[in-house]
Amino acid sequence: MRFGAVRLEDAEGAVVAHTHRLGERVVKKGIVLDAEAVAALRRAGRTEIIAARLDPGDVGENESAARVAAALDSPLLKPGRAGTGRVNLHADVAGLLRVNAAKIDTLNLVSDALTVATLPDYTVVAPRDMVATIKVIPFAVAGTDLAAMESAVAAGEPAFSLHPFRALVVGLVLTKLPGLKESVTESTIGATRARVMGLTGSLLPPLHCAHAEAPIAEALRALLAQGAELLLVAGASATVDRRDVGPAGVVAAGGEIVHFGMPVDPGNLICVGRIGEVPALVLPGCARSPKANGIDLVLQRLFAGLPAGGREIMRMGVGGLLKETDRPLPRARTEARPPTRCLHRRGAPSARR
Secondary structure, eight states, rough: EEEEEGGGOOTTEEEESSEETTHHHHHHOOOOOHHHHHHHHHTOOOSEEEEOOOOEEEHHHHHHHHHHHTTTTTTTTEEOOOOOTTTEEESSSSSSEEEOOHHHHHHHTTTTTTTEEEOOOOOEOOOOOOOEEEEEEESSSEHHHHHHHHHHHHHHSSEEEEEEEEOOOOEEEEOOOOOOOOHHHHHHHHHHHHHHHTTTTHHHHHHHHESSSSHHHEEEHHHHHOSSSEEEESSSSOOOOOTEEEEEEHTTTTTTEEEEEOOOOTTTTTTEEETTTEEEEEOGGHHHHGSSSSSHHHHHHHHHTTTHHHHHEEETTTTTOOOOOSSSSSSGGGGGGGHHHHHHHHTOOOOOO
8 A cells, every 4th residue: 555645636546544624525534536526626726635545455444344353253243334444343142252362462463454452351241332343554454464364363263252141040148147237238138139130140039047057058958949040158257268167058058169269359268169060159258349359250150151160260360459449458458467367266257358
């Protein structure tokens, strides 16, 4: 592609680089000049214009963007119309977006003439949300580069996959200890219901029980009998070991513990188990808050039908340091306070998350 000043007598068929306002007529940036537009420019006193002229084999900006969008086609993603060298991809349904970073990097490294920008991997999207934008930087892409981009997209795993959320039925067990305020229990229910409904699920009436292994197991079995497809245990005191009462209740109900702890803060003390094929999570204390924390990352994957076992959780460390929340003790001050785990052992509700 050639770019620069072009005499009007040679300008027909060139692409205008800048918008020209000619009285009642506007010659817009990016249009291909025809004889009428050239005549209007001449009447306005122009003798030359800054424009781009395509070389043989070059592909115009809109066609280039549309071709790459078509190559990136994926189920449940829909490309918009090409305009000004741009095509946007939108989600058809609510779900969890997976992005193949290596594939996008390979495409963007072919040439600086065309770029693809995406949402981060594992982003929650709603219907009609934009998930990616394809933008041609100049007014054309060399045909050889465009073919290389299409080949890069076609090879190997797809660049995108959108995993729709399933409308899971969720059961919640809340345990009690002396001194636990009713308002704390109510806020836990409210935050949990909002999370579940936000992922298209529904929450069964929560069950309350003593903070002990046998009552937790009994409540879990009752929720399973009601059709729960996902089980949550919100303990009155934070879980500090795989053998603590919350995980022990899962095991006593016929389940197993898959993983304890996660490299996400807040949310370190999550415990992931299952009873048969039904996931059973013992929640960290931060799950009482509606603010983003580690439980959101796990729930999103489960509702999307994606694995959320030990290996998946252990890979959440990059990006796992979430924004500071209204924690009882901010991270920056925790080293100055004596350990509080002994309070938990004496039966007092723990503030650990």
